[in-house]
Amino acid sequence: MRTVYLDNNATTQPDPAVVEAMLPFLREQWGNPSSMHTFGGGVRRHVEQAREQTAALLGADPAEIVFTSGGTESDNAAIRGAVEAMSPRPQVITSRVEHPAVLEPCRWLRDQGYLLTETGVDHLGRLKLDDLREALEAGPAVVSLMWANNETGVLFPIETVAGLVKAAGGIFHTDAVQAVGKVPIDVKHTPVDLLSLSGHKLHAPKGVGALFLRRGTRMKPLLMGGHQEHNRRSGTENVPGIVALGKACELARLGMEADNRRMAALRDRLQAGLLSTCPDSRVNGDRTARMPNTTNISFEYIEGESILYHLSDLGVAASSGSACSSGSLEPSHVLRAMGIPFTAVHGSIRFSLSRFTTEADVTYVLDQLPPIVRKLRAMSPFVKK
Amino acid sequence: MWEYTDKVLDHFRNPRNVGTIEHPDGVGEVGSLACGDALKLTFKLGPDGRIVDAKFQTFGCASAIASSSALTEMVKGMTLEQAAKVTNQDIAEYLGGLPEQKMHCSVMGREALEAAIDNHRTGGTSKRILAGKLLCTCFGVTEEEVRRVVAENHLSTVEEVTNYTKAGGGCGKCKDDIARVIREIRQTEAAAAPDIRPAVRLTMLQKIKMIQETIDKDIRPRLKKDGGDIELLDVDGNTVYVALRGMCANCQMSRVTLRDVVEQPLREFVSPDLVVREGQP
Incomplete structure (x- = not known):
């Protein structure tokens, strides 16, 4: 059976070139880069090369890159580390549509007595800038707002946001886990202080990520007990992962423009095709400021998990914001924050493409999905005859 | 993905009895769009009072659809009295089990069935309250x-x-x-x-007295509700001989009645060793 993988915002296929690049560090060069012998120490320069490759994708200085275990660690380290390093005690500002890796540490800080503001979004998932401006008036802040939303692909105006936060004397962190590799980022021109990225969202393996930490930004490290990463992240380096991340960043930097153009065209074809063949369907989120690979579509009167299981039977992988597919009983907090009606939230499906997605993949989904929607609607008590 | 059994996946992929019955004898609607699942159950009774057909419409996840499909298969051929006894565990068991987080799907099935039976008993007036x-x-x-x-x-x-x-x-x-x-x-x-009573050896006289008391206080009132009665004929060791009277005498279900309504309380209140037989020793 063919596999059509349209769940790239969950994880991506490691690029074969990335796998090739990391294998020597599992097979032969498995030494510890901190060792005082050539066998281990020789590995060091490969870690530093990866740091340069990662920095180049962001327009950062290599010294501003800290390798971590992934997006969740980067987010936790950035938010807790920046808050604890700041005095006097700052307030914390985030949005209601962040990934749990940001929301949960922020709410934990609230429970520790910090003032927390969660700003809202409008019906298209766009940040309410006035909410942010108002919150910033309450005093020095650590602000964490995502670059691109994982569920809708909607982009926040990070340059504007970073400008506002810096003008108010705050520290700005952005969770760019979805954006890196799919959106041009240049920290030389965007005044972010901290930025999180994850390897497995851009065709590197799971278990590796990075934190951009602007020179001069204070951060209390989350992990202690070693000297690695200049005391900013202790623990023996995940050398194969770091080398893979470096390679993946290089591939993303070189191919981004062409890949984005192709992905956006395929995504638009998929979206337009589904909207025209499935009545009572709608796109969730702002179509003008959106990642090139994502579309989130709601099919009214039916439930997301059933759609996903039928798609899976046909080899198609996607995801849903419905309650049943999340493992909790609450449907997507992102779509709910946008004020999308429950009816649409339960039937929402996220399609996220990658540079490996083909025309044939899109054609296959356009052929297979409409009959599934019809079948499920035929048994829905909410379809008006 | 959820750990669904093959039977759940089968009923999800090939749902039985999808639709609504025209002029049904009972309609049950539970759940809502906001909750993320909803079920509409309709059934038709045959001349013998048994459910001859049942159909469903479901909005929900794979296990909600499977539970609904299973429910319609289970209740066909049942009398309303039998159908009223279907529990959510019965539905889950029929499907070979459901993931813990999905048990509410089986509960929704039982609720819809109850609502449909209520709807029938009230002549189609009652919606689920x-x-x-x-x-x-x-x-x-x-x-x-x-x-x-x-x-x-x-x-x-x-x-x-x-x-x-x-x-x-x-x-x-x-x-x-x-x-x-x-x-x-x-x-x-x-x-x-039951309190942990010390195992007292009952004399035969005490035992017969307690059996008679349990029959008078617990068993007979229950049988009388269905137009039946019971008579204690004899007690031989741990074997209790009774005769079912009235409606119970010719009831198809008398073996079940004997076990559930007669033997069970006697074992509970008199002695766990008792065995009940119908007729003379």
Whole structure:
């Protein structure tokens, strides 16, 4: 059976070139880069090369890159580390549509007595800038707002946001886990202080990520007990992962423009095709400021998990914001924050493409999905005859 | 992905009895779009009072569709009295089990069946009425419903109650109330549990007296409700000989009645060793 993988915002296929690049560090060069012998120490320069490759994708200085275990660690380290390093005690500002890796540490800080503001979004998932401006008036802040939303692909105006936060004397962190590799980022021109990225969202393996930490930004490290990463992240380096991340960043930097153009065209074809063949369907989120690979579509009167299981039977992988597919009983907090009606939230499906997605993949989904929607609607008590 | 059994996946992929019956004898509608699942059940009775056809329409996940499909298959051929006894565990068992977090799908099936039977008994006038006070406002679950599910499924944690009824799965404000309900039911059950009586050897006379007392106080009133009666004929050691009278005498279900309505209370109140037989020794 063919596999059509349209769940790239969950994880991506490691690029074969990335796998090739990391294998020597599992097979032969498995030494510890901190060792005082050539066998281990020789590995060091490969870690530093990866740091340069990662920095180049962001327009950062290599010294501003800290390798971590992934997006969740980067987010936790950035938010807790920046808050604890700041005095006097700052307030914390985030949005209601962040990934749990940001929301949960922020709410934990609230429970520790910090003032927390969660700003809202409008019906298209766009940040309410006035909410942010108002919150910033309450005093020095650590602000964490995502670059691109994982569920809708909607982009926040990070340059504007970073400008506002810096003008108010705050520290700005952005969770760019979805954006890196799919959106041009240049920290030389965007005044972010901290930025999180994850390897497995851009065709590197799971278990590796990075934190951009602007020179001069204070951060209390989350992990202690070693000297690695200049005391900013202790623990023996995940050398194969770091080398893979470096390679993946290089591939993303070189191919981004062409890949984005192709992905956006395929995504638009998929979206337009589904909207025209499935009545009572709608796109969730702002179509003008959106990642090139994502579309989130709601099919009214039916439930997301059933759609996903039928798609899976046909080899198609996607995801849903419905309650049943999340493992909790609450449907997507992102779509709910946008004020999308429950009816649409339960039937929402996220399609996220990658540079490996083909025309044939899109054609296959356009052929297979409409009959599934019809079948499920035929048994829905909410379809008006 | 969920760990669904093959039977769940089969009923999801090939749902039986999808649709609505025209001029049904009973209609049950439960759930809502907001809750994330909803089920409309219709059934038709045959001349013998048995369910000859049942159809469903479901909005929900794979296990909600499978539970609905299974329910329609199970109830066909049942009398309404039999159908009324179908529990959510029966539905889950029919499917070879459901993931814990999906047990509420089987509860939804039982609720729809109940609503449809009520609807029939009230001549098509009754829609499902939420009885009692709402415990979980997010998912519209009443305290009575939580009580029932806790008792029937022997639940002991708030998380289990959420898996079975969805109550507590939204804002979480009712979690304390759910914990209170569980505590109350546990206490009642503990009070009702047979006390650990010292194994006293009953004399034959004491035993016969206690059997007669149990029949008079517990068994006969229950049988009389269905137009039946019972007579104690003899006791030989641990074997109790009885005769069923009235409606019970020719009842097809008399063996079940003998076991559930006669033997069970005698074992509980007199001695666990008793065996009940119909007729003369």
